[in-house]
Amino acid sequence: MRTLLGTVLLLLTLTACGARSDSGAAGPAPLPSSSSSSSVPAPPPPSQTVGRPTQGIAPGDDVIAESQVDARALPEGFPRSLTRSLDGKTVILQAEEGGCRHISARVGEQTPQQVVVLIAVSAAKKGQMCPDYxxxxxxxxxxxxxLGTRTVVLRQG
Known part of the structure; x- marks a missing residue:
């Protein structure tokens, strides 16, 4: 008799847990009916993105055309993707880094015809272990x- 009772309790517990996990989580509590004079305020709308996104091109930025970028002096594997801010006063280098590979860049010479951007890529020392990301x-x-119509010249530096 005890075995039968224990089995029934175990099945009831598993059935209750299984019914709960099918939906993932309990749904939100129902809102009070609108027949009462008090109303529940609607949730605020989602906020606009503050700052720059972590991936992709930020709203308001513009991709710089390949014809306006001179990357001939840049070694293979260096980043070449550029955007500019809406006002044109900031050039943004888009790159991938990870593990022991780190990217840095700075503005070099600026003339009425061109802007030089110096890009540095640091890598791990031979035999050094690096995280995989x-x-x-x-x-x-x-x-x-x-920037206007000036050419962006990318160089190692």
């Missing part, structure tokens, strides 16, 4: 004047 980064580069 990749993340997208953006490196903002402030310009003295808006």
């Amino acid at each position: 990749i993340r997208e980064i953006t490196v903002p580069l402030a310009l003295a004047e808006p």
Whole structure:
């Protein structure tokens, strides 16, 4: 008799747990009916993104055309993807880094015809173990004047 009672209790417990886990979690509590004079305020709308996104192109930024970028002097494997801010006073380098590979960049010479961007890629020492991850980064580069039609020259540095 005890065995039968224990088995029934176990089945009831498993059935109750299984019914709960099918939906993942209990749903929200029902709202009070609208017949009462008090009303529940609606939840606020989702907030706009503050700051820059962690991936992709930020709203308001513009991709710089490949014809406006000179990357001939840049070694293979260096980042070449550039965007500009809406006002044109910031060039943003988009890159992937991870493990022991780190990307940095700075603005070099600026003339009426071109802006030089110096990009450095540091890697691990031979035999050094590195964590296995990749993340997208953006490196903002402030310009003295808006980019306009000037060419962006990418160089190692």
